[in-house]
Amino acid sequence: MSKVQRGNISEYLPADCMSGSTLWIGGKWEAASDGRTFDTVDPATGNPIISISRAGAGDVQRAVDAAKIGAKVWAELDGMQRAGIMRKAAELIREHRLALGALDSIDSGKAISETSGRNTDGAAGMFDFFSGITDKIRGSVIDMGPKKTGLVEREPYGVVGAISPWNFPMTNATTKIAPILACGNALILKPAEQTPLSALLLAHLLDLAGLPKGVFNVITGLGAEAGAALVEHPDVPKISFTGSTATGRRIAAAAGERLKSVTLELGGKSPFIVFDDADLDTAASGAVTTVFMNQGQTCTSCAKVLVARPLLAAFIEKCKERVAKISIGDPLDPSTDLGPIVSQQQLDRVNRLLSEGVAAGATKLALSAKYSPMVGGCFIAPLIVTDLDPASSLAREEIFGPVMSVSPFDNDEEAYAAANDTEYGLAASVWTSSLARAETARRAINTGIVWINCVHTLSLNTPVPGRKSSGLGSEYGWEAVDNYMRLKTTVTMFGDYKGLF
Known part of the structure; x- marks a missing residue:
């Protein structure tokens, strides 16, 4: 074959x-x-x-x-x-x-x-x-x-x-x-x-x-x-x-x-924290990877992206640049990066959460991925949403679809509070050039896995524990x-x- x-x-x-x-x-x-x-x-x-x-x-x-x-x-x-x-x-x-x-x-x-x-x-x-x-x-x-x-x-x-x-x-x-x-x-x-x-x-x-x-x-x-x-x-x-x-x-x-x-x-609702001293290029690459890989259908996806306010606009632009390179279409084509959502039922759920989020004030940002859906398939293009109401279902439920939510924070304590404001405790990804901040972050975030300046970096001998729900x-x-x-x-x-x- x-x-x-x-x-x-x-x-x-x-x-x-x-x-x-x-x-x-x-x-x-x-x-x-x-x-x-x-x-x-x-x-x-x-x-x-x-x-x-x-x-x-x-x-x-x-x-x-x-x-x-x-x-x-x-x-x-x-x-x-x-x-x-x-x-x-x-x-x-x-x-x-x-x-x-x-x-x-x-x-x-x-x-x-x-x-x-x-x-x-x-x-x-x-x-x-x-x-x-x-x-x-x-x-x-x-x-x-x-x-x-x-x-x-x-x-x-x-x-x-x-x-x-x-x-x-x-x-x-x-x-x-x-x-x-x-x-x-x-x-x-x-x-x-x-x-x-x-x-x-x-x-x-x-x-x-x-x-x-x-x-x-x-x-x-x-x-x-x-x-x-x-x-x-x-x-x-x-x-x-x-x-x-x-x-x-x-x-x-x-x-x-x-x-x-x-x-x-x-499940998880995992945070991705970009501090003001982070390398923005690698952080954006990590964010696009964790949110959109496997069409967002990854339990450890860190799709709850929290960015230091001064970096917010630049970070979103760098994410857009990377999403533009993603090819979505026939999963049997070796050049395809992402295929469809697994089922119509799951696609309907993703669309429902998006509709509820928009109704609560969220803004969907236009992205330019190479999107070539097949007729009859369960396809959805990647999305970034901003202005998310933290009490909305889109903000609190696991989406399991290619949707990145991006929210600003003004200080470290606010970032940790937002990261922990969830019933879940599976994973987190933290981006910083400060060793002290990295050490503080891994202690402050209540998850089974904390990645520092990386994401989805695991080996077969690395345990994957979950906390809370x-x-x-x-x-x-x-x-x-x-x-x-x-x-x-x-x-x-x-x-x-x-x-x-």
């Missing part, structure tokens, strides 16, 4: 998937038990792609049964054996980068240059990184005196339910799959109903890598049906979810009723191990035990 062709995905997916059997359960492709399906839609054209199995509670039960068997087999392999399989998976992901990228681009509207490049490298890197952890997970011994030994061990949960989002389908799926497997668990992945296709090819590749049957299972379906059944299942003691804060709250509530452990990577737990890095293993304490006494009675 040298060029991706729209409407010809049969060369990218296993043959059985093309017939509507998109449930990967116990190492086999299955249809939903009641035969229901739904169509996945190409957001660049509005046309259906293929029919996807619509799993229900009975299908989730089948997947849980398979995962329970797979977990036992996986647990019998030592860390080096698991590492070998995971490294092979990384190799296969790289070998199939164009197919994986094509599926994500057709399914989500992401630019093929990104999905078959940086996104695929990140997915393969996840398996490489966590393959190095499998044989390094350790416990500890506690000194309890001369005749007792306390042993603390980390054990896998057994079966983990993973629910991944649509904005980075392959990347966010592997962010869960790799550490869950490295920690010795089996898992059931429920990909977003808008973007299930790359998960199907991942299942095939993991099978080719030698992963035992039942260790990895894929349930395609709707969140309110398949996702809810997975969260509520009594034999799934751990849930990992990435998505909206509203859905995360519902999952946390349901898990709380059942006393399940949850990891939640949720942005989530629970941390993904990436060694810290992810704490998400997917639980502690067990054993006390052994080799003297004479003397009870209380």
Whole structure:
């Protein structure tokens, strides 16, 4: 394959998937038990792609049964054996980068240059990184005196339910799959109903890598049906979810009723602060990158831009210059920078928030991006808005679209107050040439990530924690191990035990 062709995905997916059997359960492709399906839609054209199995509670039960068997087999392999399989998976992901990228681009509207490049490298890197952890997970011994030994061990949960989002389908799926497997668990992945296709090819590749049957299972379906059944299942003691804060709250509530452990990577309303001593050119480049990459559909997007008042006009002009170089159009064209919004529903939401913001006094600034929308697609051109009412929905809600809000501030304390005036606490980006100001800023801003003179600069060993309504737990890095293993304490006494009675 040298060029991706729209409407010809049969060369990218296993043959059985093309017939509507998109449930990967116990190492086999299955249809939903009641035969229901739904169509996945190409957001660049509005046309259906293929029919996807619509799993229900009975299908989730089948997947849980398979995962329970797979977990036992996986647990019998030592860390080096698991590492070998995971490294092979990384190799296969790289070998199939164009197919994986094509599926994500057709399914989500992401630019093929990104999905078959940086996104695929990140997915393969996840398996490489966590393959190095499998044989390094350790416990500890506690000194309890001369005749007792306390042993603390980390054990896998057994079966983990993973629910991944649509904005980075392959990347966010592997962010869960790799550490869950490295920690010795089996898992059931429920990909977003808008973007299930790359998960199907991942299942095939993991099978080719030698992963035992039942260790990895894929349930395609709707969140309110398949996702809810997975969260509520009594034999799934751990849930990992990435998505909206509203859905995360519902999952946390349901898990709380059942006393399940949850990891939640949720939304954000992240600030981007440009102080009066910042390098304006690099700051503008960073702002345009964070706000408009992936059409603004990035949870760590720092789209709440706060600029020192004396720099405001010049900063906006520099952003306009950079936006003019962005090409928006067919995501399968290698020269395209940005494609469409993932769905009509999401596009409608972005437009609603814009309308509400304008009604509350916001001003939309004309930009001159290279905008070539496809007929029937969910396209929207990048926007900058000013004069934003801080109480409006546009100012307070996560937009998840290519909209940069720019507001001035007059002193540092005002900037920190505006940055923290949100229910979210995922990320922040600060631009300054002062070390003292940078150190003050990272302490004053209440977020899990603070970037200083950079943005979206992460590595596989860098944890991504959320605060407030942005989530629970941390993904990436060694810290992810704490998400997917639980502690067990054993006390052994080799003297004479003397009870209380």
